[in-house]
Amino acid sequence: MTQRITIRDVVQSKLQTLSGYTFPPPGTTEEIDSKKLPAIVVGFATENTEHEMHGGTERQLDLTIAAVVKTSGDVYAALDQAAADIESVLQDDSLEGTCDLFLLNQTQFALDQDHPLGEVRLTYSAQYSSEPTDF
Template sequence: MTQRITIRDAVLSKLKTLSCYNFPPAGTTESICPEKLPAIIVSFANEPIDHQMDGGTSRQLDLTIAAVVRSSGDIYVALDQAAVDIEGALQDASLGGSCDLFLLSQTQFALDQDHPLGEVRLTYSAQYSTEPTDL
């Protein structure tokens, strides 16, 4: 298993303590329907790499945690609560040792104008290093 998958699984493990959310299978949004909201989806965004002189690499894996919510009231209240829930579950700055540093870097909000749906998308950056390769 790669370090990327280890980090993703650590994120999912912490988020799954939030019992009021559904978690579609990794890499898909197919099973998201109104009856299964709110839902949280974890995905990779990008991974800049800095090569070190000793052959190792310093990496920053950006993950997106998106919560899709539905509300008959103020959708922003529901989105804000989802963001608070996610941030609360992901306070461990090393994800239980799965990375060197894990920090929130951005939060975005989006609304579906035709339906009472919204999405809050939190981007977290996980910094980790790989060992130098033997030549």
């Protein structure tokens, strides 16, 4: 298992402690059933690498955590609550030692104008090092 998958799995595990949300399996492309909202989905965004002079590689993995909500009330209030819930369980800046630094980078909000749906997408950056492979 790669460090990327390890980091993703720890994030997923921490998020699953939140009650009231469904969690489609990571890496699936299935549609989220509106009857099972709110839902949280974890995925990879990008990974930047910087090669060190003596072999290893510094990496920055950006993960997206998207919460999809449906409400007949204030969609922004529901999205704000989902973002606060996610942030509350992802406060460990080393993510249980799986990376050197784990921080929130960006939060984006989107509404579906035709339906009472919204999405909040939080992007977290996980910085870690990979050692060179000896041949």
